[in-house]
Amino acid sequence: MSRHLKWFSVLTTLVMLGVLIGGALVTKTDSGMGCGRSWPLCDGKLIPSEITPELIIEASHRLVSGAAGFMVLIMAIWAWKAIGHIRETKLLASLSIGFLILQALIGAAAVIWPQSDFVLALHFGISLISFAAVLLLTMLIFEVDKKFDTQKLVIDKRMKFHIIGLTIYSYLVVYTGALVRHTESSLVCKDFPFCDNGAISLPSNIYQWIQMGHRTAAILIFLWIGYVMIIAIKHYKHQKVMYWGWIIAFSLVFLQALSGASIIFTGANLYVALAHAVFISFLFGLLCYFIMLLTRNNKAITKKSGNKTSINIIF
Secondary structure (H helix, E strand, C coil): CCHHHHHHHHHHHHHHHHHHHHHHHHHHCCCCCCCCCCCCCECCECCCCCCCHHHHHHHHHHHHHHHHHHHHHHHHHHHHHHHCCCHHHHHHHHHHHHHHHHHHHHHHHHHHCCCCHHHHHHHHHHHHHHHHHHHHHHHHHHHCCCCCCCCCCCCCHHHHHHHHHHHHHHHHHHHHHHHHHHCCCCCCCCCCCCCECCECCCCCCHHHHHHHHHHHHHHHHHHHHHHHHHHHHHHCCCCHHHHHHHHHHHHHHHHHHHHHHHHHHCCCCHHHHHHHHHHHHHHHHHHHHHHHHHCCCCCCEEEEECCEEEEECCC
């Protein structure tokens, strides 16, 4: 496999991560209208007369997103030609381009026409799918050299349920987190894990409901991934991709939970909030990778002994 393609795919993945971080930064700094209701130019000008911090943040995000668009297109075409014979390549290339275009259109629509916070929260989720597709395409490029074997995995029904369920559920966690940012609900609850000085009580307004809904969803995914990691450690010791994959997944969800709690204790520190977005982005990408592995799963390994055939399935 071409070393140049590998390096370019890694660079493209990092730029796509920059798009996610940039979007979170725009929201956290309330810079969405930094360029006014004009797109793709700022205030209808190539170089606006009045430069503000909000304009710099919004314009930089648009610039990075534009660069990401060209890089993803180049990477998709390059991968299509180099490893197009691999089944997942064309689908991932199409998804990465398609959702990146969709993300750009939603971003443009949010600038030109006012949107509700519930609609704006979808923007991060759409970007996340595009990032996950680019990340999976990068991993596919590195898999070609067979540095780690994913073709002989045996995944039982229980693990299959957890992988699919967690991937879908993690997207819900992502959406509720984006909703917290867009509704500016990060600090409506001054305590953790409960909302008001450790007291167990129902939220008193819509913003507290959004905040506590996200916390509840985050706690559940933390416990769920911890449980699946225990299963992987017990039953997948000889399948290193699954074994280490779930250990990494739990590490990411732990860091995500820690950074989420730290947002409260640090008064919504910007760097902590951006790290929170990074951890959930990589976690979602890893879960999507598990989904890709499911499509290759050899449900059983058949062994012949004399005239008998036995089916060994890992549980």
